[in-house]
Amino acid sequence: MPDLFAPVAAALARPGRPSSDYDLNGATPLPEGARLRPAAVLVALQQGPDGLHLHLTKRSAQLRHHPGQIALPGGKIELNDPSPVWAALREAREEIGLDPANVEVMGTLAPHRTVTGYLVTPVVARVCAPFVLCAEPGEVEEAFCVPFAHFADPANYRIEGRLWRGQQRCYYVAPWGPYYVWGATARILRSLADRMAE
Template sequence: MTRQDFEDPFRPDHFFDRARKLLLPLETPLAARPNESVINPEFIPPRGFISRDAAVLIPIVERSTATVLLTRRTLQLRKHAGQIAFPGGKIDPTDADATAAALREAQEEIGLDPAMVEPIGGLDPYIAGTGYRITAIVARVAPDHHLVLNPAEVDATFEVPLSFLMTPENHQTISRDFDGVRYSLYEMPYDQHHIWGVTAGIIRGLYERLFR
């Protein structure tokens, strides 16, 4: 084994060791987590804002150098059509917790078998302007996983090297106006893919918790 093997933080064994130490425990109850985002600190809830709980899965594929599995939402969706996203959605009353919701949504959207997934830990909530308090669950995914996309929700998946997403020089900022309010958002262009908004904000949160 070379010295580089020991120093590479994106080898799966090294990355998951770090993640287990620094991520929030999976058993942390939703009610015990802060009702504000530490990832999106400039977000000011408008009057009458009500947060609803949602969960997404951050699937880290266990390749020789770890990758992150992302989806592209179908163009037929009423909201966020064509955007790059993690598999996920709102937490249903039947879900035991955020982890259960994230695993269920990943199976429904891209056919990811929960047996191929090992949840590791969570991030601090991300408060989206759409009214969702999003809990992101980081998980190890076996490299021989098989996907079956739900065409009503997802039209493609792709993998991005974790090292690219965890390099702060790749984290650009943009400004967008929504309902008369100007927001600063992250974007991380990768090949032909435009990763931005909530997805990029969650990725930035992963970087800040594990590598900053």
């Protein structure tokens, strides 16, 4: 049996570069005195009978920020989190019921800057054994898996745009089935796909 995680491990071993929600729109400097807030997300991959699967969430429509959007499990890094990896694993446990003991961290991608003022560290990990997805009702409307092969192929991404704060903003999208994956989530996954394609 081929090791389905080998291409991911090889990609993580290659040098990467930071990404940003501004990649398609030109750099935007931070306002004077402002600082990016640290956050982390988990790119959780699990082997299934038909290949690797990626765990995603649909954020609750009641949330103040990014309601209803498709996202990787994760959130801001708290003061008592010793590392971005720890924060990503903590958030995944809270949001989808993934026990950190059931996770093998493979590595991290370069940080991603969002238009909402976060610097997000993507943590790539292998889910070692099947588990029962349990969406945290306060934050997550739905927890689900999608075929990772779709997001590992750069050809499945396209560029779209919309008006945001009075300006046209372009961003990556990679829809799958009923799920419209876009923005920071799509950009982070595109970064991994690009490194796997090198």
